[in-house]
Amino acid sequence: MIRINPHYPKLQASYLFADIARRVSAFQQQHPDKHLIRLGIGDVTQPLPPACIAALHQATDEMANAANFRGYGPEQGYDFLRQAIATHDFQARGAQIDADEIFVSDGAKSDTGNIQEIFAQDVRVAIPDPVYPVYVDTNVMAGRTDAAVDGRYPGFVYLDSTAANGYVPALPSEPVDLIYLCFPNNPTGATATRAQLAAWVEYARQNRALILFDAAYEAFIRDPELPHSIYEIPGAREVAIEFRSYSKTAGFTGLRCAYTVVPKECMAWDDSGQPVALHALWMRRHTTKFNGVSYPVQRAAEAVYSAEGQQQVRALIDGYLDNARTIRRAFEAMGFACTGGENAPYVWIDAQRDAWAFFDLLLHRAGVVCTPGVGFGRCGQQHVRISAFNSAENVANALQRIRQALQ
Amino acid sequence: MIRINPHYPKLQASYLFADIARRVSAFQQQHPDKHLIRLGIGDVTQPLPPACIAALHQATDEMANAANFRGYGPEQGYDFLRQAIATHDFQARGAQIDADEIFVSDGAKSDTGNIQEIFAQDVRVAIPDPVYPVYVDTNVMAGRTDAAVDGRYPGFVYLDSTAANGYVPALPSEPVDLIYLCFPNNPTGATATRAQLAAWVEYARQNRALILFDAAYEAFIRDPELPHSIYEIPGAREVAIEFRSYSKTAGFTGLRCAYTVVPKECMAWDDSGQPVALHALWMRRHTTKFNGVSYPVQRAAEAVYSAEGQQQVRALIDGYLDNARTIRRAFEAMGFACTGGENAPYVWIDAQRDAWAFFDLLLHRAGVVCTPGVGFGRCGQQHVRISAFNSAENVANALQRIRQALQ
Known part of the structure; x- marks a missing residue:
């Protein structure tokens, strides 16, 4: 049955x-x-920005003749886009991220929902409140909790974001393994300073925890003091995965393109206590269950980085x-x-x-x-x-x- | 840790x-x-077919001005596409499938890989050999087997496709719950007759099993006697989910569009023996972990159905x-x-x-x-x-x- x-x-x-x-x-x-x-x-x-519209038209024309036609692309995204991302979104800000650490996808919703698959079922999950519901729901679906009691799932560690802490949650007082953070925040709009993110990175390093950093609203940062990426914090490469999206950056909610960064030093542990590179695990997940983003859409994303x-x-x-x-x-x-x-x-x-x-x-x-x-x-x-x-x-x-x- | x-x-x-x-x-x-x-x-x-190229250009132009701009669409796909699918791919062949039973997605690889999530971890899985590797790998990742022995995973029921059975596997001799079938087949190119599919549908009905029917190569069928959809078989609506793709139909491997059909009568059972509609379960999965297919791509798929x-x-x-x-x-x-x-x-x-x-x-x-x-x-x-x-x-x-x- x-x-x-x-x-x-x-x-x-x-x-x-x-x-x-x-x-x-x-x-x-x-x-x-x-x-x-x-x-x-x-x-x-x-x-959509005119540069993206022009790129979509051009890529569409390429698909109209056999000489330029593109079939399956690399699941992780085309090099032209991954390279542009690494250069403009990270290296230009002093964050050492290479093109082959970028996984292009169809949305941050998919990525933040799917990422939990590569972790053990009994990891202790820390989730802010208020929060984008996808982080919670996908962990429920994976069996990491029981039915909710008074609106909260047993076993999850809730990180309250309130006026008292300026809507940036305090470090957890009980041990956690997997930490969801989102700055600039949906729904509160709060941002995290360099010192606040550094405290989280230090916590993760001390506790062998992993931070899932959702930076979908990064493009709205105008304050030059605020970090755009968690990789601007020293030591973050070992303990953080970052999610980005073109949805709010360039109006791609209907076009669908995003990416996830998994640095090569980022580790989790197997049952015998050996470290395993999450880059290899996510690569396996991404190439097995996903077949790449639409080629014209990747060209439109590339156009975001033109002058x-x-x-x-x-x-x-x-x-x-x-x-x-x-x-x-x-x-x-x-x-x-x-x-x-x-x-x-x-x-x-x-x-x-x-x-x-x-x-x-x-x-x-x-x-x-x-x-x-x-x-x-x-x-x-x-x-x-x-x-x-x-x-x-x-x-x-x-x-x-x-x-x-x-x- | x-x-x-x-x-x-x-x-x-x-x-x-x-x-x-x-x-x-x-x-x-x-x-x-x-x-x-x-x-x-x-x-x-x-x-790409010229009709699809024209649709891509037109949809791109719509995205260039605020009056026609489209942001997030329905996760399940736009009505214009779901209705065209139901009419042309099913109702025209006498298969009773409604538009709201169609879930538009970015690829049959994603869908055939993700579908196993909505089932219990200890269901008995039947997988043809030879087979598209995604069916096997995604069940391994979900924990439905141990490490392979001599190239086969313990617990999976392998359905041999050989010259002896004309590359259409025989019904399993041991009980199974979840059955992967693909016709026209990748990699063998074999097709299944109406009588052969009817035997599988009857098996599923007798054993409360579920068929996952991958029809990604349906458009290559020219023999008028061969069924294009499993829903051409009476009784299939209760026991089968079908996967389709525009990849091989219309050259969309680089454009990314596919769909999955989950009829409303299709059931699985919960731990207390109550039937649960898989339509609701897949809807929850699809809307929680996916955010819809690129709008211009959906317009290109719609153009496949024009004269x-x-x-x-x-x-x-x-x-x-x-x-x-x-x-x-x-x-x-x-x-x-x-x-x-x-x-x-x-x-x-x-x-x-x-x-x-x-x-x-x-x-x-x-x-x-x-x-x-x-x-x-x-x-x-x-x-x-x-x-x-x-x-x-x-x-x-x-x-x-x-x-x-x-x-």
Whole structure:
């Protein structure tokens, strides 16, 4: 008899986005003439940079004739892209990462979801709260916990991110093996200083732990003091895997391209206590279960690193950063404590009340959709996330409506 | 201490393609002026159909302005593509599959590799020999066996495909839960009749087993008597998941698009003996660990179903099928027993000697690269696979050289 993976039913049904959709739909039925402004989902709204569009057209033309046609590419990505990544994203910032340590993929969601496969089932997992739900759910599906109790899975070590610690969690007080970190953070927009990341790297080195560092929002960093990559921290090559994405950097959410960095010195241990290079393990996983990113999309990603591409991407992100700053200032002026909105596209607002109550208030009185923080974990129970991914005009209108609604 | 997945080291190192590359490279160094003809790897060589090229350009233009820009799409694929698939690939052949039973993905390699995640770890797995290595390796990585003994993993039930059974394996004589089948077959090119598939469906229904049906080469079927989909067999909706791909159908190996069909009636059982719909389980897996296929690529896949697209794809495959027939006839005329080469792009040749010896002979005496069958399993020890994915001219030249070499 064919039986199911017994861990899947442990997953808490995520009603968050379904709940949001239901409430929004009910509101729209009651107010069909009301124009909603959506500042909820973290999806980009602005078109692809012209350099990427040109690259897509050119690569498409190459696929139209046998002389230039490309079939299967290397699963890890084409050298032209891996080399551009190593040079621009790492070596230019003094981080020693080589092209053959880069694994190009179709998304940071896939990579951050799949990476746990290469570790033992009984490793102790540390997960921030609030957090991108994929880190949690994929470890549940792999059988690393039991059914949740009061919204938290037994055995996971939750790293609370609160106003008290500036939304950068403290080092764990109990032993952990696998640590998820994300800076600039989704959902809080918080960033980590060099000293804060160095403390985590030191912890991992002392405890033979491994850091999974999600830097999908790295391109939003403008403060020259903030590290963009964990490999800017000495000693990180041995204890950290980093995830990057073109989704928010260059508007690739619909195009799909990302990458993961696994330095060659990065080790885990087998049952007999021998170190094993994670680069070889991830290579095996990546080449066995994945067949490379679409060739035209890899050319579009390469174009991000051209002189025009860099300029266009910077302008694109500057627009979202202007929105983020505007949102934060507006909420602070209304008396709300906020984090994020600088060096990040999200503003995390202490709503001073139940997250869903604040969501309903913004929806019904201002016609603005946000995301209730409780969807990201217990620490978000009194917070909402507002996203800067919209036009400046929509953001200005939304804030004006919110100001009126809250007066 | 962070520890590795203890099942990864059980994987047999696959030296097949590395070995081929090494032997080819050594030969080329010795004979730098010799033009090699590659009939080894199953990768397409002809350009994308013009209808797909046009769709890629148009979708790229849409991404260039905010009004038409598309960010995240549904993880399961856009409705325009899922509806076209359901209509053309299934309903047109009398198979009742609805659009919401289709999960669009980036490749059949990913899907056939990932699908095992939704099943219990101790299900009994039946795997054909010879076989596409991904089915085996992903079950090893998931911990469903121990280290291999004499090239076979303990606990797996191997379904031998030999001349004696016409390369269509017999039903297993011991109980199994999860059955991998692939028709038209990679690597043998064998096809399964309606009666043969019906016997497997009946077996699965009687034994509460599940069939994973890989139909990646379906488009090569020209014999009107042969089923294209397992859902043409009555009763299959309850016991089969089917995998399709645009890679070989429309030359998408470098573009990346495929899909998986999970009918709503398809069940597996939980530990308390209750049936669970696999559609819901795969939906959870797909939406948690995957973020959809590139939008322009989905538009290119949609174009396959346009009137011009259908004509162009048929012409493309007709070319490869001409090659396949030519290869099979040539080898049969030289006295070799063959299967495949009709309704499939591969010819599986009984070399009447060690596969590597025959590989070396074709390489050194004819300058032709094939694939030694032993790379696909023990049953391939005396076989080679020759692929039809090349130009008619190269195939003709290769066969002439082989004829001279074997005289």
